[in-house]
Amino acid sequence: MGRFRRRMYDDYRHEFSTDENYNNAYRKVKRIKGFYSHLKVYIIVNAFIIISSLSRGYIGNHFEIRGLRNWEIYSTAFYWGIALLIHAFSVFGPDVFFSKDWEQKKIHKYMEKEAQNKNKWE
16 A cells, blocks of 8 residues: 555544445455456466567568467466456456346336337337
8 A cells, every 4th residue: 555545544533533434345346456467477477478479480482470379378378368357257347248237228218118118009
């Protein structure tokens, strides 16, 4: 934690420490920040692995890039990507695609659409 944030947190700790909503939001923000840090490291490390594995060299009279078809190069990115998806699912929850009130919104939308169609012919 940076010096400024630590000082600000210490100044306002007594105000926020009893607020349960603040504590929940703080934990959620820390989890999201952790996921984005994980994503950043994933991209950097796997880019380094893939770029460094491209051994370039002259073979005979032509230039050949070897290593693009090796599964070993991409296996790290593949399996780590699965772990990253699990991390995303744990941070953002099962409501990544369908929010908690998604069903209610859809039902309301279809009811409105049906009411408009019914009034259309009257």
